[in-house]
Amino acid sequence: MSTDNLHTGLIGLTTEELGAVARAWGQQPYRGAQMAEWLYRRGVHSIEAMANLPEDLKASLPATYRVGRSQCVAERRSKDGTVKLLLQSPDGARVEAVGLPYADRSSCCVSTQVGCPIGCVFCATGLSGFTRNLTAGEIVDQVLSVQEALNRPVSEPGAIRRIDHVVFMGMGEPLLNYDATLKAVRLLNSEMGIAMRQLTISTVGYVPAIYRLARESLQLTLAVSLHAASDELRRRLIPGMTRWGVSDLVDACRAYVSQTGRRITFEYCLLDGINDSMADAEALAAALRGVNCHVNLIVHNPVAGLGFHAPPRRQLTAFRACLENAGIVVTQRLERGADIDAACGQLRRREAAAEASLPEE
Numbered sequence: 001m002s003t004d005n006l007h008t009g010l011i012g013l014t015t016e017e018l019g020a021v022a023r024a025w026g027q028q029p030y031r032g033a034q035m036a037e038w039l040y041r042r043g044v045h046s047i048e049a050m051a052n053l054p055e056d057l058k059a060s061l062p063a064t065y066r067v068g069r070s071q072c073v074a075e076r077r078s079k080d081g082t083v084k085l086l087l088q089s090p091d092g093a094r095v096e097a098v099g100l101p102y103a104d105r106s107s108c109c110v111s112t113q114v115g116c117p118i119g120c121v122f123c124a125t126g127l128s129g130f131t132r133n134l135t136a137g138e139i140v141d142q143v144l145s146v147q148e149a150l151n152r153p154v155s156e157p158g159a160i161r162r163i164d165h166v167v168f169m170g171m172g173e174p175l176l177n178y179d180a181t182l183k184a185v186r187l188l189n190s191e192m193g194i195a196m197r198q199l200t201i202s203t204v205g206y207v208p209a210i211y212r213l214a215r216e217s218l219q220l221t222l223a224v225s226l227h228a229a230s231d232e233l234r235r236r237l238i239p240g241m242t243r244w245g246v247s248d249l250v251d252a253c254r255a256y257v258s259q260t261g262r263r264i265t266f267e268y269c270l271l272d273g274i275n276d277s278m279a280d281a282e283a284l285a286a287a288l289r290g291v292n293c294h295v296n297l298i299v300h301n302p303v304a305g306l307g308f309h310a311p312p313r314r315q316l317t318a319f320r321a322c323l324e325n326a327g328i329v330v331t332q333r334l335e336r337g338a339d340i341d342a343a344c345g346q347l348r349r350r351e352a353a354a355e356a357s358l359p360e361e
Contacts, residue, residue, distance in 0.1 A: 009068020010047075010061075011039050011144070012137025012183070015191065025060050040191040043144045045069045066090075068137045072145060083149045089138060093131055095171055097142035099150045099163075106150060107165040110142040112181050113172025118204055118240035120227075122271060124303045125171045126240075134172070136183035142170075143188060164194055169202040169223065173241075175209035182213075185220060196220050202267065207244040210252040214259040222256055223265040223296070224249065228275050229283035237275070246287055257292045264293040270319065271300050272311040281319045285326035294329035 010018065018039075019032025031053060038050040047053075047061050073094065074086035083099040095111040114131035116123070143163050150161045166188055168174040174181040181201065188194045200221040203210065213222065228234035231245045244252075253264045266288065270276045288295070297320060300310045311319075316332075323330050 007062075007066040008064060009135065009137040009141075010035060010065050011068035011141055012135055012187070014187065021061075021065070022057070025057055027054065027057055031057065036191055039067065040140075040144075040187070041193075043148060068141060070138070070141050070145060072149075075149060083146065085142075085145055085149055087142060087145055095134065095138070095142070097146050097170060099146035101150055101161060105165050106147075106161045106163050107167065108143050108146045108163045109167050109170050110139055110146075110184075111170035111172050112139060112168055112174040112177045112184075116172045117176065118173050118238060120204065120225075120238050120240075122237065122269065122300060122303065122306055122308045124306075127303075127305075130172075133177040133180060136180045136187060139168075139180065139184035140187050140192070143192065163192075165198045165200075166194060167200040167202065167223075169200065173204055173206060174201050175203045175206040175213070178209050178212065182216070185218070200265075204238055204241050205244060205249045205252075206241065207248055207252045210249075210256055214252075214256040217260055219260070219262060221262060221265060222253075223267050224253060225267040225269070226284075227267070227269050229280060229287045233275060233280075237271075250287055250291060253293070254291055264291065266293055266295045267298060268295055269298040269300055270311050270316060272309040272315070274308070276311040276315050276319055278318065278322055281322035282326075285323055285328060288328060289326070294331060295323055297330060297332045299333070 010021070013021065015032050015036040017032070018035045019029035022031035022035070023029055034052055035050060038044045044050060045067055047058055047065070047067060050058065070087040070089055072085050073088045076084045078084075081101045083101075085097050085099075086094055087097060088094050093114040095114055097111060098109040100107040100109065111134065113133050115128045116125045117130040119126040143166055147161065147163045150163075168181060168184075185196075185199055185201070188199060189196050196219045200223050201213070202223040202225060204225045210222070210224075225238075226234075226246070226249070227237050229246060234246060235242045253266075256262070257264055268275075268284065284295070297316065299316065300308055302309060310316075320330050320332065
């Protein structure tokens with residue numbers, strides 16, 4: 001094991017916590033605000049790069065702390081501007097993060113776990129199993145890394161892109177790593193200045209944590225990956241989250257809306273011949289009747305070896321029309337990065353397979 005694994009990452013600490021670190025080394029607490037500036041707004045990779053810290057503090061910190069940045073082991077860029085990174089922590093754990101540049105914003109999709117314990121049958125991440133939870137610092141590092149990637153190369157100083165939207169929708173189930181996920185949310189908001197309403201947590205439906213999140217009364221967006229309107233089909237598609245039925249999940253979402261005043265997003269990945277019939281659409285409309293929500297339809301991004309396919313366009317159009325006729329607001333996720341394995345878990349699997357095929361040294 002690298003000795004770096006035994007060091008605490010400074011990324012993941014608040015300004016106040018960084019101030020306590022400074023005090024522990026005999027410094028004034030305002031040094032914490034200086035460190036936060038270097039970490040969260042300048043994205044430094046080393047303690048030495050924090051130019052306005054006293055030399056004795058910069059010399060002392062590395063005995064216990066490291067900045068906490070990951071290593072980028074693979075980068076893919078799409079013709080549509082999407083960038084996907086495979087990031088490696090000091091212990092060798094690898095996660096994916098995606099940057100999505102738009103004309104009016106820059107969005108980032110982050111992972112919260114190494115692998116995933118849920119095992120959604122149409123998702124590449126589930127094929128790799130589950131290793132561990134990420135720390136809040138490792139989650140925030142993904143945003144910093146994507147921001148760097150979106151700015152390579154920088155054509156002019158005024159063209160620098162800042163991440164202003166973050167979705168917790170990458171590898172893993174965020175609400176099974178609740179404390180780290182919520183600390184990352186607060187760090188992105190308070191330290192990086194990303195508005196709470198521009199942060200989205202996606203869950204496949206861990207009901208107790210939805211009620212807990214509702215009590216936080218945060219103005220973030222909650223997205224629930226539903227993918228089926230019947231308990232039987234949902235159990236088939238999402239085998240790791242079968243304790244609660246669709247009605248239990250919808251009840252939790254109603255409570256979330258009531259507590260926070262925020263509209264729920266239901267994610268629905270359309271799979272040809274599986275969950276895309278008119279009967280499925282009608283059942284979905286019935287299940288969501290009266291909920292302040294909108295449905296985001298996702299066209300499946302095929303994963304090699306899983307055998308699922310996106311439905312024909314006419315079927316997608318009919319499914320959407322059925323929901324809209326029932327009074328449900330429907331959006332359709334714009335397909336981005338299909339040419340660079342942008343779906344969750346694809347790049348990690350591809351790189352692992354490539355490395356496994358290399359001859360031994």
